[in-house]
Structure formats: C-alpha cells, structure tokens
Amino acid sequence: MKIVAIAVKDMKQSSRTALVWVFMFVVPLGITLLFYFMFGNIAAGDEFELPQTAVVLVNQDRGSLSGGGSMGATVADILQQEAFAELIVVTESADADAARDRVDKGEADVALIIPPDLTDALLQGNGSATVELHKDPTLTIGPALVEGIVSQILDGFAGTTIGTKVTLEQLEAQDVAITAQIAQEVGMAFSADAQTPPEALIALSTPDNQVEQNPLADLLAGILGGMMVFFAFYTGGATQQTILIEEERGTLARLFTTPTPIRTIMGGKSMATLFSLIGQVVILMGAGALVFAIDWGEPLPMLLAAIGLILIAAATGVFLVSMLKNTRQAGTVFGGVLTITGMVGLLPIFMSGAGAPDAVIFASLLVPQGWAMRGLTLSAQGATVTEMLPTFGVLLLWCAVFVAIGLTRMRRRFA
Amino acid sequence: MAQSTAIVATTLSKSFDELKAVDAVTFTVARGEVFSLLGPNGAGKSTTISMLACLLRPESGDATVMGYSILDDPQAVKACIGVVPQEIALYEDLSARENLEFWGKMYGLRGAKLKQRVDDVLALIGLTDRQKDRVDKFSGGMKRRVNIGVALLHTPDVIIMDEPTVGIDPQSRRHILDGVKDLNRQGVTVLYTTHYMEEAQELSDHIAIMDQGKIIAGGTHDELVTIVGEKDRIEMELSHSAPELLSQWGALEGVEAVSAENGIVTVLVNDSNRILPHLFGAASQHDVRITSVTIEEPNLEAVFLHLTGRALRD
Numbered sequence: 001m002k003i004v005a006i007a008v009k010d011m012k013q014s015s016r017t018a019l020v021w022v023f024m025f026v027v028p029l030g031i032t033l034l035f036y037f038m039f040g041n042i043a044a045g046d047e048f049e050l051p052q053t054a055v056v057l058v059n060q061d062r063g064s065l066s067g068g069g070s071m072g073a074t075v076a077d078i079l080q081q082e083a084f085a086e087l088i089v090v091t092e093s094a095d096a097d098a099a100r101d102r103v104d105k106g107e108a109d110v111a112l113i114i115p116p117d118l119t120d121a122l123l124q125g126n127g128s129a130t131v132e133l134h135k136d137p138t139l140t141i142g143p144a145l146v147e148g149i150v151s152q153i154l155d156g157f158a159g160t161t162i163g164t165k166v167t168l169e170q171l172e173a174q175d176v177a178i179t180a181q182i183a184q185e186v187g188m189a190f191s192a193d194a195q196t197p198p199e200a201l202i203a204l205s206t207p208d209n210q211v212e213q214n215p216l217a218d219l220l221a222g223i224l225g226g227m228m229v230f231f232a233f234y235t236g237g238a239t240q241q242t243i244l245i246e247e248e249r250g251t252l253a254r255l256f257t258t259p260t261p262i263r264t265i266m267g268g269k270s271m272a273t274l275f276s277l278i279g280q281v282v283i284l285m286g287a288g289a290l291v292f293a294i295d296w297g298e299p300l301p302m303l304l305a306a307i308g309l310i311l312i313a314a315a316t317g318v319f320l321v322s323m324l325k326n327t328r329q330a331g332t333v334f335g336g337v338l339t340i341t342g343m344v345g346l347l348p349i350f351m352s353g354a355g356a357p358d359a360v361i362f363a364s365l366l367v368p369q370g371w372a373m374r375g376l377t378l379s380a381q382g383a384t385v386t387e388m389l390p391t392f393g394v395l396l397l398w399c400a401v402f403v404a405i406g407l408t409r410m411r412r413r414f415a
Numbered sequence: 416m417a418q419s420t421a422i423v424a425t426t427l428s429k430s431f432d433e434l435k436a437v438d439a440v441t442f443t444v445a446r447g448e449v450f451s452l453l454g455p456n457g458a459g460k461s462t463t464i465s466m467l468a469c470l471l472r473p474e475s476g477d478a479t480v481m482g483y484s485i486l487d488d489p490q491a492v493k494a495c496i497g498v499v500p501q502e503i504a505l506y507e508d509l510s511a512r513e514n515l516e517f518w519g520k521m522y523g524l525r526g527a528k529l530k531q532r533v534d535d536v537l538a539l540i541g542l543t544d545r546q547k548d549r550v551d552k553f554s555g556g557m558k559r560r561v562n563i564g565v566a567l568l569h570t571p572d573v574i575i576m577d578e579p580t581v582g583i584d585p586q587s588r589r590h591i592l593d594g595v596k597d598l599n600r601q602g603v604t605v606l607y608t609t610h611y612m613e614e615a616q617e618l619s620d621h622i623a624i625m626d627q628g629k630i631i632a633g634g635t636h637d638e639l640v641t642i643v644g645e646k647d648r649i650e651m652e653l654s655h656s657a658p659e660l661l662s663q664w665g666a667l668e669g670v671e672a673v674s675a676e677n678g679i680v681t682v683l684v685n686d687s688n689r690i691l692p693h694l695f696g697a698a699s700q701h702d703v704r705i706t707s708v709t710i711e712e713p714n715l716e717a718v719f720l721h722l723t724g725r726a727l728r729d
C-alpha cells in the first residue's frame with residue numbers, strides 16, 4: 001500500500017527530528033512535572049502522607065447519662081468510628097500512667113485521658129473537667145488531629161447541652177499555641193462548626209474519606225490536558241506541513257513523476273498526522289494516568305474526548321497548511337496563530353481555581369482548542385457519553401469545515 | 416510508427432506569464448536510442464521534460480510516451496518512464512537504501528522484487544557499502560548517483576535525465592556517462608538534456624538544439640555540423656597585423672572566408688591539412704610570423720554559434 005508507505009516514511013522522518021520529540025512529549029510532560037513538584041509537596045502533606053495515629057484511650061468517666069452510657073463512652077465510640085479508621089487506631093487502657101508511659105516510650109502517639117467527672121461536669125453546667133492529651137512531642141499532625149476531633153465533640157456537647165467549660169491541656173505548655181492552631185485547621189477540614197452535634201460531624205466527614213478526592217491530580221489533569229491540546233495542534237500542523245517541505249525540496253514533484261496520485265500522497269500524509277496524534281495523545285494521557293494519577297474519566301467519554309482532540313488537531317493542520325504558500329509562512333503561522341488561539345482556548349484551564357469569567361470561557365469556545373479542552377475537562381469531571389455528545393458534535397463540525405476547505409484548496413493547488 | 420518510437424512530441428507549448436518557455440516544440444525519439452536536448456540555460460529543456468513527465472500540462476500540443484498520451488493517460492506514461500530531475504530530489508534524512516526502498520514502492524514494487532531491485536541499483540550506482548548512511552552525509556556526486564538510481568528501480572522503458580552531471584567532479588561525471596551508455600546498450604531509451612556539447616556528442620544518436628523555447632536544429636551529430644558547411648576553422652595569432660597578407664590568404668584556393676578580430680585571425684577552409692602549408696608560405700613572404708595556430712573541426716558549438724550568433728556557454 002503506497003498510502004502506508006508514505007505515512008511510514010513521513011513518521012520515520014519526523015522521528016529523526018529531535019524538535020518533534022521535544023514538542024510532542026518532552027515539553028507537555030516537563031511542564032506537568034514542574035507543576036507536580038511545585039504543588040505536589042503541599043498537597044501530599046494534606047492528602048497522602050497522613051500517618052495513622054496510635055491513640056491510647058483511658059476512659060475514667062464514672063458519670064452516666066439518662067439514656068445509658070457516659071460522655072466518655074460516647075467520645076470513645078466516636079473515635080472508633082469507621083470514618084476515622086484510616087487516621088487513628090484506638091486501643092483502650094484502664095491505667096492513665098501506663099498509657100502516658102506507652103507514649104513516652106514511643107509505643108503510641110497519643111494518650112487521651114478522660115477524667116472521672118466529665119459527664120457530671122457537662123450535665124451540671126457549672127463544673128469543669130479536664131481532658132488530658134498526652135502526646136509524643138516529636139509529632140504534630142497526628143496529635144493535632146486527635147485533639148481536633150475531641151475538641152469538636154466536646155464543643156458539640158457543650159453547645160447543645162450546657163455551657164460547660166472544657167479545656168484541653170497540654171503537657172508541653174510551649175506547644176499549646178502551635179498545636180491549637182493546627183487543631184483548628186484540621187478541625188475545619190473536618191468541617192463541623194462549634195454547634196454541630198457529633199452525629200452531624202461524623203456524617204459530614206464520611207464522604208471526605210470515602211471518595212478519594214485528589215486536588216493535585218485534578219490540577220495536573222488541567223495542566224497536562226492543556227499542554228496536550230496546545231501541542232497536539234502543532235503536531236497536526238507540523239505533520240501536514242511536510243507537503244510544503246516536499247514541494248520545496250523537489251520530492252513532491254518527483255512523487256508526481258511516479259504513478260502515485262495526489263490523493264494517495266495527501267492520504268498518506270493525513271495518515272501520518274493521525275498516527276502521530278494518536279501516539280501523542282495515548283502516551284501523554286497514559287503517562288498522566290500512571291505517573292500523575294490523573295483520572296481522565298470513564299472509558300467511553302474519555303475516548304470521545306481523545307478522538308475529538310485528535311481529529312480537530314489534524315483537521316486544523318490540513319486547513320492551515322492549505323492556506324500557506326511556503327514553509328517560511330508556516331513558521332510564522334504556527335508560531336502566531338496556533339500560539340494565540342491555543343492560549344485563548346486554554347485560558348479557562350489556568351483560571352479554573354478562581355473560576356474563569358464568562359467572557360474568557362466564551363472566547364475559548366471561539367477557537368477549536370477551547371472545544372477540544374472542553375471535551376477533556378468534561379470527561380475528567382465524570383461526564384457521561386450523552387453529556388459529551390454536544391461537545392463532540394461541535395468538534396466534528398469544526399473538522400468537517402476545516403477538512404472541506406483544506407482538501408479543496410490543496411487539490412486545486414497540486415492537481 | 417508506434418512500434419518504433421518511444422516519444423513523439425507534437426507542437427508542445429508552455430508559457431509562464433509573458434514568457435514563452437516552450438514554443439511549439441516537435442521531435443521524435445526512436446526506441447532504444449539516446450536523444451539529447453542541447454541548449455543553454457533557460458532554453459526550455461526542463462519545461463519540455465516536465466510536460467513529457469506529466470508534471471506540467473502543456474498549453475497546446477500533445478505528446479505520447481510509449482504510445483500513451485500525456486494528456487489522456489498520464490498514469491500509464493508515469494509507469495513506463497523514470498525521471499531524473501535536475502535538482503537532487505531525495506529525502507536527505509533517510510539513508511540511501513531507505514530512499515530507494517521508498518521510491519521503489521512508489522513505482523509499485525514490493526517484497527522480494529523490491530529488495531532485489533534496490534540491491535541491483537545500489538550495486539549499479541556503486542553505493543552498496545554506503546547504503547545505510549543518510550543521504551545528507553553524502554558528497555554531491557554520490558547524491559547525484561542516488562538521484563539517478565531512484566529512476567532506474569522499476570526498469571523503465573524510457574529514462575528522462577535532466578542535466579544529471581551538473582556541478583560534479585569529472586570522475587563522477589565519467590561514471591554517469593558510462594552508466595547512460597550501459598543502460599542504452601540494455602535497450603533503454605534515454606532522453607537526455609544538457610548544455611555540454613561534448614556530452615551530447617558522445618552519447619547521442621540524435622540531438623535537438625534548443626534555444627529560447629524553440630528547437631532550432633535537429634538530427635545526428637554529423638547532420639548538424641553540415642549546417643555550418645563542412646569547414647574547418649583555423650584560428651591564428653600573428654606577430655603583427657598585415658592586411659595585405661589577409662587578402663592574399665582570402666584569394667587562396669580552398670579558403671572560404673578570412674576575418675580578424677581582437678588580434679585573432681579566423682580562416683574557414685575546406686581542408687585544413689591541404690591549406691595550412693600555403694598559409695605559412697604566404698606569411699613568410701610578408702615577413703609575418705604565426706605565433707599560434709588552433710584547428711577546430713566543425714562541432715555543435717559552431718553550429719549553435721552559426722544559428723544564433725551566440726555561444727552555447729555563457
């Protein structure tokens with residue numbers, strides 16, 4: 001098949017050009033990697049590397065509630081909820097001194113000692129009770145987490161029942177301020193306000209632990225997706241531009257002296273364009289999923305987004321090259337047109353944190369890159385095939401128009 | 416006629432804007448011969464070849480190659496010709512072998528046949544050892560050889576070569592000229608363009624002289640030189656100018672014309688061997704010494720000069 005021979009020859013040639021590799025793969029992955037290192041540590045600290053905190057619980061509460069049990073027992077129950085299982089491991093102990101001792105020996109991270117009069121103090125509203133948190137001084141996050149949870153529970157009790165003053169006491173006085181601050185942060189992360197009853201607290205915190213939210217991967221999906229869209233259009237342009245290069249080097253005229261019709265030559269070149277784009281998209285999306293843990297969406301919507309991108313990048317290449325006289329113009333057009341339309345189309349991605357203004361989103365949908373990116377974003381946000389179809393349809397429409405104009409002009413020129 | 420002719424060009428014309436690059440060109444190339452289009456830069460040789468190779472559509476006129484019309488059946492024409500373009504047209508970032516394999520596929524070769532032909536052509540152009548090297552690492556002469564090799568892959572009936580020896584060393588040129596003769600011996604018809612009269616003279620069975628878009632003369636080498644008459648041309652430098660001597664020379668039996676320009680005297684004669692002693696004798700009678708003598712038998716250069724008043728080479 002001559003058409004395949006032409007496609008293979010074209011790809012062989014471009015594979016021997018270092019710049020092709022740089023723009024197709026190195027730059028998109030490199031920039032994504034840069035963002036990964038810039039934001040990865042912060043995100044990882046919050047999201048991935050929370051160590052399990054070993055808590056020794058000493059419940060000395062002797063009081064009893066009307067419905068049975070005690071405040072101390074409720075605290076113990078809450079801490080041992082499934083929801084916290086990934087964060088803390090609770091072992092109960094009867095001996096406060098032994099518990100402190102285990103923390104000091106490094107066998108546990110935190111000892112939580114609930115005093116005998118906790119229930120009474122809370123019920124009476126005038127007493128005061130002190131819950132003691134004995135912690136390993138080298139640790140911050142684990143103990144702060146426990147402290148945060150406990151103070152939320154106690155505040156909840158206090159707010160809904162009686163305004164009992166509850167204090168958490170630190171053995172290392174100098175750490176109090178810092179720990180309290182962290183406690184507050186963690187407390188906010190678990191999202192209960194001071195008035196929230198414990199049940200609501202648990203209910204709210206549950207989804208955070210069940211759905212594996214990964215803001216870093218979302219950020220990187222935007223970056224890598226954007227880079228992929230941006231540079232895929234260059235791939236489309238560069239692989240189509242080879243027909244101009246061949247015209248200038250005389251090999252196109254020579255091809256015409258062989259019994260090879262123009263449609264075979266253009267077909268071969270379009271095949272090279274499509275294969276290059278498929279390679280680029282598969283490798284970039286694959287690397288995104290494997291290296292950066294990016295979730296591109298469900299298989300079918302993801303496929304639609306990828307096919308949409310591949311087709312529109314190829315069609316834009318055909319269209320642009322048909323408008324050019326020579327490779328010198330190609331340099332200007334790719335450098336100018338593709339860079340500007342690419343930036344316009346991808347601007348919403350780089351504003352996504354704050355929420356892009358409507359005008360920016362509107363502008364992005366005036367260029368094909370905007371639609372290609374919209375497909376990727378929709379898929380990554382979990383859109384269904386049906387929800388993808390309008391965007392995919394618009395992309396196909398762009399393709400049809402570009403290819404029709406491009407092929408007509410090329411055929412008129414070379415036939 | 417169709418059996419014995421390879422190419423018939425009939426009043427082919429092509430203009431670029433105002434310029435008539437090819438003007439009603441008509442010629443016939445017989446099968447198995449080497450036919451040269453000889454002409455200076457801009458004569459219209461490449462434009463003529465482009466029309467025969469179906470790259471350019473003639474404005475008027477037609478041509479057939481191996482019986483197929485360039486207007487009606489370009490794909491059939493392309494299948495039976497091999498074209499060697501004037502400028503090197505290769506993929507320089509591919510190796511010699513990769514180039515030949517690709518072009519072979521474009522001529523419809525594949526599999527074992529393709530491999531065999533690529534090996535054959537590599538041997539023919541003397542680049543078997545360098546087949547894996549990228550073409551951009553080659554010397555000008557080596558590139559020219561690959562450029563020619565591409566046109567031989569599909570063993571075409573007709574090979575059209577457009578100035579294949581331009582800008583290369585004498586050794587590579589020799590290699591190419593011998594290669595053309597070898598091909599021709601194997602029965603391949605060759606249409607060759609050049610602005611080197613020696614090449615046309617050495618290779619061709621028939622020659623058409625082209626200038627400013629027109630064929631101004633055609634025939635075998637010997638037929639062409641009779642255009643200037645079968646006259647030898649004697650050029651001499653004299654110790655001093657002597658008008659009386661020149662008129663005495665002009666009166667000698669067998670001398671056709673005598674002219675003097677820039678200190679060089681040109682004498683056209685029927686037979687230089689017979690006349691030369693008389694020229695020397697007359698010179699000594701007038702006390703004039705002849706300081707240099709060149710004898711030129713009639714050649715294509717002289718024909719071109721005779722027909723156009725200009726030299727073939729710029």
Ligand SMILES: Nc1ncnc2c1ncn2[C@@H]1O[C@H](COP(=O)(O)OP(=O)(O)OP(=O)(O)O)[C@@H](O)[C@H]1O
Pocket residue numbers: 431434436454455456457458459460461462463501578610
């Ligand atoms: N594509 C073109 N556009 C405009 N003018 C052209 C084009 N091709 C050739 N010409 C002109 O047509 C005339 C004939 O050119 P052509 O290339 O056929 O000459 P040639 O005999 O091959 O010369 P050379 O020995 O320099 O290759 C020249 O005056 C040239 O400038």
Ligand SMILES: [Mg+2]
Pocket residue numbers: 460461462501577578
């Ligand atoms: Mg030429």
